[in-house]
Amino acid sequence: DVVLTQTPVSLSVTLGDQASISCRSSQSLEYSDGYTYLEWYLQKPGQSPQLLIYGVSNRFSGVPDRFIGSGSGTDFTLKISRVEPEDLGVYYCFQATHDPFTFGSGTKLEIK
Amino acid sequence: EVQLQESGPGLVKPSQSLSLTCSVTGYSITSNYWGWIRKFPGNKMEWMGYISYSGSTSYNPSLKSRISITRDTSKNQFFLQLNSVTTEDTATYYCARFAGAAGDYWGQGVMVTVSS
Numbered sequence: 001d002v003v004l005t006q007t008p009v010s011l012s013v014t015l016g017d018q019a020s021i022s023c024r025s026s027q028s029l030e031y032s033d034g035y036t037y038l039e040w041y042l043q044k045p046g047q048s049p050q051l052l053i054y055g056v057s058n059r060f061s062g063v064p065d066r067f068i069g070s071g072s073g074t075d076f077t078l079k080i081s082r083v084e085p086e087d088l089g090v091y092y093c094f095q096a097t098h099d100p101f102t103f104g105s106g107t108k109l110e111i112k
Numbered sequence: 113e114v115q116l117q118e119s120g121p122g123l124v125k126p127s128q129s130l131s132l133t134c135s136v137t138g139y140s141i142t143s144n145y146w147g148w149i150r151k152f153p154g155n156k157m158e159w160m161g162y163i164s165y166s167g168s169t170s171y172n173p174s175l176k177s178r179i180s181i182t183r184d185t186s187k188n189q190f191f192l193q194l195n196s197v198t199t200e201d202t203a204t205y206y207c208a209r210f211a212g213a214a215g216d217y218w219g220q221g222v223m224v225t226v227s228s
Contacts, residue, residue: 037213048206048221049149049157054214090155096213100172106155 006104023093037096044089116219134207145210150203
């Protein structure tokens with residue numbers, strides 16, 4: 001199975017500052033069709049996961065442009081500029097390139 | 113608006129079967145892919161499997177001998193059955209729509225405890 005290693009495990013950020021989360025894959029996530037099925041989800045406290053980014057860098061409908069996904073191959077990053085209170089929760093990367101699909105271990109974002 | 117709602121028992125005895133229903137409104141399950149995901153106590157998330165618009169299925173091999181995902185298109189519902197459960201299957205179970213492999217709509221989740 002593809003292992004997605006997320007770092008850091010937790011992150012404490014001052015409101016208005018930038019946060020950065022890394023997701024490293026044990027295999028390249030570029031599919032044979034050239035697409036990279038790497039997504040980012042946020043699970044806010046008491047809620048179900050919500051899609052933030054798909055295809056490495058595409059923001060889902062309604063996601064603020066403060067959320068920026070980047071990367072290729074095996075290394076991916078989610079940057080959150082100007083962190084706001086509603087950004088707290090657990091962030092997961094997820095790959096749907098290789099069966100079985102897998103999640104990263106999660107990064108908990110806390111507000112200082 | 114697409115909405116998904118999980119339902120099923122919150123307590124299952126060890127060795128029995130776990131059965132959950134995902135009811136979908138606002139979109140037909142004969143389009144796209146429909147998956148089950150679970151979150152264990154702590155943060156670990158596991159993709160369990162999906163059923164496609166055509167009714168074909170794909171399962172996580174770690175569950176393959178125990179899992180079955182089916183559907184009832186007349187009710188716009190799909191189902192999860194997990195056999196021979198143990199305490200390690202205690203988790204919150206989510207159903208979700210996958211469009212282009214992205215889980216864009218999720219249910220609110222149902223917590224299932226496996227305990228005698």
